[in-house]
Amino acid sequence: MYLSVKNLLLNLGAKVCTLDPALFWLRDGKAEGVVCIHVDDFLWAGTPEFKRQVIDQLRETFTIGSSETKAFKYVGINVVSNKNGSIALDQFQYAMTLKPIPVSRQRAAVKSAELSDSEKSEYRAMIGQLSWIATHTRPDISFDTCELSGLRCNATVSDLMRLLKVIERVKTDNVKLYMPRMRNLEECHLECFSDASFANLKGNGSQGGFVIFLRDNDMERCPVFWQTRKIRRCGQVHPIS
Known part of the structure; x- marks a missing residue:
């Protein structure tokens, strides 16, 4: 699938991004547009000429199940295009799927105790989920997530309690990543x-x-x-x- 899409895009004049092989761009004196691929999902933005020259050709070659604009979800990220041209991104729905590790009152009282093997496994899983959110829409939790990730091998109950607070913050804060019209x-x-x-x-x-x-x-x-x-x-x- 990827090679077929890649060959078509290259034939249409697009180039592969040197930093990400799933990102393609077209420039004809000025930036015309970009298209990003994730498995069989496409995300694109560009000029009317880019749509005619590239996107319409993709639609003619490959079967497109559905197409959405203005407001849609892409790889778990909610994308909303506002009337003023700005774009807002959030992962509210994904954040609500995070399931905190249950910690008893007695366990929480011994903050210096090292986590058990099962707790460490769940700790690492939650760090991975938070990292996904921090990387895409929540730079404000990047430090906490990175620091807690570095403690995963020798994490204590105190570290786990702090991790649970970050998860609660992500689930309750109404924070979106805002991209103004440029x-x-x-x-x-x-x-x-x-x-x-x-x-x-x-x-x-x-x-x-x-x-x-x-x-x-x-x-x-x-x-x-x-x-x-x-x-x-x-x-x-x-x-x-």
């Missing part, structure tokens, strides 16, 4: 903010993070990518003899 790409710039904390993690590890925005001349900002992780050590420094 000016033409020729009037936009990439803007990056980064920060780090020294020895703020257990074991004296240090955490760093950054967020990248697309900013136009009206100072509107659209989040493009964000990440936080434990900073790797570069090695030991040896004095010159």
Whole structure:
């Protein structure tokens, strides 16, 4: 399936993104459009010419079960296009499927106790689910998720209780990722903010993070990518003899 779609898109003039083989783009002097593939689901955006030259050809070649615009779900992410041209993303429905680990009052009282093997297994599963949300629509929980992930091998009841609080926060907070309508790409710039904390993690590890925005001349900002992780050590420094 992928190879058939890829060959057709390449024949239509599209190019494969060097960072993601499932992302294709078309440029003819200026950006015309992009199309993203996930198994048999397609997500695209572009100019009327891109629709005619690429998307309509895809529809003629492959059987399309259904097509939605304005408001739809893609890989578990709710996408809503507003009248002002902005786009809002959320994973409310996915978040509601998270099932917290039941912890008795007696167990919660011994906060320094290490988790059992079964608790560690459930802990890792919940971290994976939170990471999916943090990566796509909730940058505000990225630090907590990353830090708790680093503790998964030696997690304690205290860490588990904190994880449960993050899950509760995700399920109750009405937070969406907002992407405003931007000016033409020729009037936009990439803007990056980064920060780090020294020895703020257990074991004296240090955490760093950054967020990248697309900013136009009206100072509107659209989040493009964000990440936080434990900073790797570069090695030991040896004095010159």
